[in-house]
Amino acid sequence: MPKALRYLAQAVLYAAFVAVIGYFSTAPRYEHLPADEALIKLSFSHAGERKEACRERTPEELAKLAPNMRAQTVCPRERVPVRVEIVLDDQPLFHVLAAPSGLAKDGASTVYRRAPVPAGTHRIGARLSDVPSGEFNRAGDVTVELKPGHVLVIDFDGQTGKFVFRS
Amino acid sequence: MMRLPSPAALPRVGLSQGERRKSEPLSLRERGRGEGGIWPALHRALQHVERAFDLAFGQRLNPWRHLGALCFWCFWIVAATGICVYAAFDTSVSGAYASVERITQNAWPLGGIARSLHRYASDALVVIVLAHLAREWIAGHARGFRWFSWLSGLPLLWLLYLSGIGGYWLVWDRLAQFSLIATAEWLDWLPFFGEPLVRNFIAGESVTDRFFSLLIFLHIGIPLLLLTGMWVHIQRISRPQTNPPQAIALGFLIALLVLAISRPALSGAPADLATAPAALDLDWLYLGIHPLLYAASAGALWVLIGGATVLLALLPWLPPLPRPLAARVDLANCNGCGRCFADCPYAAVTLQPRTDSKSLPRQAIVDADLCAGCGICAGACPSSTPFRSVEALVTGIDMPQQPIDALRLELERAIASLKGDTRIVVFGCDSGTDIGSLAASDTAALKLICTGMLPPSFVEYALRAGIDGVLVTGCRYGDCEFRLGNRWIEERLAAAREPHLRPAVPIERVRIAWAGPTDAEALSAELVRFRAALATLPIAAGAGHVRPKRAEVAHG
Numbered sequence: 001m002p003k004a005l006r007y008l009a010q011a012v013l014y015a016a017f018v019a020v021i022g023y024f025s026t027a028p029r030y031e032h033l034p035a036d037e038a039l040i041k042l043s044f045s046h047a048g049e050r051k052e053a054c055r056e057r058t059p060e061e062l063a064k065l066a067p068n069m070r071a072q073t074v075c076p077r078e079r080v081p082v083r084v085e086i087v088l089d090d091q092p093l094f095h096v097l098a099a100p101s102g103l104a105k106d107g108a109s110t111v112y113r114r115a116p117v118p119a120g121t122h123r124i125g126a127r128l129s130d131v132p133s134g135e136f137n138r139a140g141d142v143t144v145e146l147k148p149g150h151v152l153v154i155d156f157d158g159q160t161g162k163f164v165f166r167s
Numbered sequence: 168m169m170r171l172p173s174p175a176a177l178p179r180v181g182l183s184q185g186e187r188r189k190s191e192p193l194s195l196r197e198r199g200r201g202e203g204g205i206w207p208a209l210h211r212a213l214q215h216v217e218r219a220f221d222l223a224f225g226q227r228l229n230p231w232r233h234l235g236a237l238c239f240w241c242f243w244i245v246a247a248t249g250i251c252v253y254a255a256f257d258t259s260v261s262g263a264y265a266s267v268e269r270i271t272q273n274a275w276p277l278g279g280i281a282r283s284l285h286r287y288a289s290d291a292l293v294v295i296v297l298a299h300l301a302r303e304w305i306a307g308h309a310r311g312f313r314w315f316s317w318l319s320g321l322p323l324l325w326l327l328y329l330s331g332i333g334g335y336w337l338v339w340d341r342l343a344q345f346s347l348i349a350t351a352e353w354l355d356w357l358p359f360f361g362e363p364l365v366r367n368f369i370a371g372e373s374v375t376d377r378f379f380s381l382l383i384f385l386h387i388g389i390p391l392l393l394l395t396g397m398w399v400h401i402q403r404i405s406r407p408q409t410n411p412p413q414a415i416a417l418g419f420l421i422a423l424l425v426l427a428i429s430r431p432a433l434s435g436a437p438a439d440l441a442t443a444p445a446a447l448d449l450d451w452l453y454l455g456i457h458p459l460l461y462a463a464s465a466g467a468l469w470v471l472i473g474g475a476t477v478l479l480a481l482l483p484w485l486p487p488l489p490r491p492l493a494a495r496v497d498l499a500n501c502n503g504c505g506r507c508f509a510d511c512p513y514a515a516v517t518l519q520p521r522t523d524s525k526s527l528p529r530q531a532i533v534d535a536d537l538c539a540g541c542g543i544c545a546g547a548c549p550s551s552t553p554f555r556s557v558e559a560l561v562t563g564i565d566m567p568q569q570p571i572d573a574l575r576l577e578l579e580r581a582i583a584s585l586k587g588d589t590r591i592v593v594f595g596c597d598s599g600t601d602i603g604s605l606a607a608s609d610t611a612a613l614k615l616i617c618t619g620m621l622p623p624s625f626v627e628y629a630l631r632a633g634i635d636g637v638l639v640t641g642c643r644y645g646d647c648e649f650r651l652g653n654r655w656i657e658e659r660l661a662a663a664r665e666p667h668l669r670p671a672v673p674i675e676r677v678r679i680a681w682a683g684p685t686d687a688e689a690l691s692a693e694l695v696r697f698r699a700a701l702a703t704l705p706i707a708a709g710a711g712h713v714r715p716k717r718a719e720v721a722h723g
Contacts, residue, residue, distance in 0.1 A: 001222050009223035014422040021290045021423075022430050026448040030458055032345060039443045043369050045362055101361050112355060112363045149442045153369050166370065167441070 491540025542620030619652025
């Protein structure tokens with residue numbers, strides 16, 4: 001192949017190489033969230049109550065223990081799983097049963113869920129159970145105007161025992 | 168040209184048929200690509216692609232044969248431009264985006280070009296790494312004695328991905344926000360984190376300057392780990408090529424510069440955790456994994472990526488290959504000169520203090536675990552000369568599957584049997600063009616494990632025995648199955664490397680023609696041209712001085 005033609009072929013091949021790189025570095029465009037949708041994220045970390053209540057040891061039980069281990073009150077470490085339900089415009093959106101973390105299941109239950117929803121005004125209800133009986137003992141609701149692309153975060157504040165809706 | 172009846176497989180003397188079957192060098196089929204099916208087709212396709220590139224670049228500057236070195240080159244471009252960008256980067260969460268914008272707008276000298284070059288060279292690195300991986304896999308280099316190079320390359324894929332993706336986060340634009348959250352959501356599937364990582368990106372105030380310092384630390388530290396891994400990756404080969412030829416290096420740099428100037432890398436809108444990005448101009452080479460997460464699930468993506476990693480890691484042993492027979496040292500004929508040590512492509516030969524009573528300081532030792540069984544060491548050994556007047560030619564280092572003595576015997580038989588006005592001996596290899604089809608009444612074709620196994624003295628031996636010309640062929644230049652074979656034989660025949668072809672040898676009667684498995688026609692044409700050129704030469708003085716020593720060979 002003549003030298004000039006070889007250089008031309010090289011230029012074409014280099015151009016093809018950088019064209020591939022240039023194209024795939026920004027294209028094709030990826031649609032992460034449709035333009036008319038918003039995002040609801042449910043995210044919290046909360047420890048449920050202990051699975052069994054603390055109790056007093058009997059004298060017989062105490063006698064079996066080493067003297068330095070004879071604590072009167074014993075509290076089983078395991079916690080109950082946290083159950084949470086989110087309802088969007090009377091339709092269930094999330095229903096999560098979050099197990100406590102840790103090998104002894106004595107840590108916090110953590111939840112993270114995301115769901116795209118149509119933009120617009122929505123009524124959101126949330127209820128949570130963190131007690132051994134399994135009843136929903138915490139609840140909250142809000143009516144929000146979700147603009148396209150907006151993110152509504154539903155958190156739970158364990159200190160106040162209330163849901164927090166952040167948008 | 169008259170052809171011999173069945174020239175396809177030239178026999179190798181010195182081993183019984185059973186031994187030969189057991190110990191022949193690993194053919195393409197044996198290297199694990201299977202009989203028929205997709206692998207030979209892929210290999211042929213790759214050969215055709217490389218041949219097309221040869222037309223434009225030539226065999227020596229073909230980028231396909233310098234992919235590993237190009238990876239290093241891209242890494243250095245990324246490192247240099249990264250330092251340039253870092254000098255003007257604000258590592259605070261509030262200042263990062265603005266500083267990248269300033270860099271892009273050339274507040275820092277050539278900052279925009281440096282940033283773009285940093286990004287495109289990183290992208291080029293991904294493409295070249297994947298091409299390198301695919302090429303070695305198709306060539307059957309994932310298996311057998313190359314297992315270490317293959318396996319040590321695997322973590323580099325992860326380190327490259329982590330190095331690249333971290334760079335996108337530092338810009339702290341909408342793309343960074345998307346990538347960071349997607350990565351956290353992916354990682355949270357693993358049962359290692361008590362608190363979900365993604366909770367760190369729920370609200371804007373949760374992203375702090377300290378977090379950005381951590382990102383910077385990772386974006387510098389992981390590439391340094393990558394470089395360390397690259398160094399480990401090349402430890403099992405001698406003379407690794409970590410710098411591409413200047414022409415290619417320059418070509419790639421100019422091409423990337425043109426791209427950086429014509430299509431500068433730009434940031435998206437600043438990150439805003441209160442909103443979710445709708446459409447994104449994704450860098451699919453690094454961030455293409457995120458859409459998979461949302462198309463499937465975090466668990467499915469881990470299964471896919473983890474499964475692919477495990478599969479790649481197991482490839483060298485799926486199924487295990489028999490080891491090639493390793494070179495053997497004959498201490499009585501080894502003077503410890505070190506040529507085999509210098510030429511071994513896989514650092515399998517070392518020089519150690521002498522263990523016999525000879526008053527020589529060193530001897531060659533072969534590590535069978537590292538030996539590729541290529542025979543290049545036998546070609547380098549000064550005692551591998553057919554002129555030695557011994558009945559059995561025992562060399563200092565030799566291949567059990569094709570001893571040098573057997574090669575001499577085969578050459579002598581060929582010399583004795585050739586007829587015609589212009590008699591040619593062709594030395595070829597197992598991995599290049601199948602030279603069996605060249606064999607004819609006036610042409611002998613001798614196959615070696617690798618052309619680098621050919622001692623130059625065999626060329627002189629053939630010419631002095633009255634042969635008119637010697638054609639040396641093998642894999643295309645730079646594509647040697649055993650890395651350095653065609654380079655070494657070129658240098659030996661050009662008297663630039665020991666053992667060299669003696670100056671008295673008429674060099675016009677020696678020709679080198681590199682030809683890959685798909686170049687049979689081109690090699691035949693080259694042989695015709697060589698024969699025509701030889702016919703115009705005067706009869707060489709000294710030709711016919713050497714005669715086969717053993718009568719049974721001459722008659723055989």
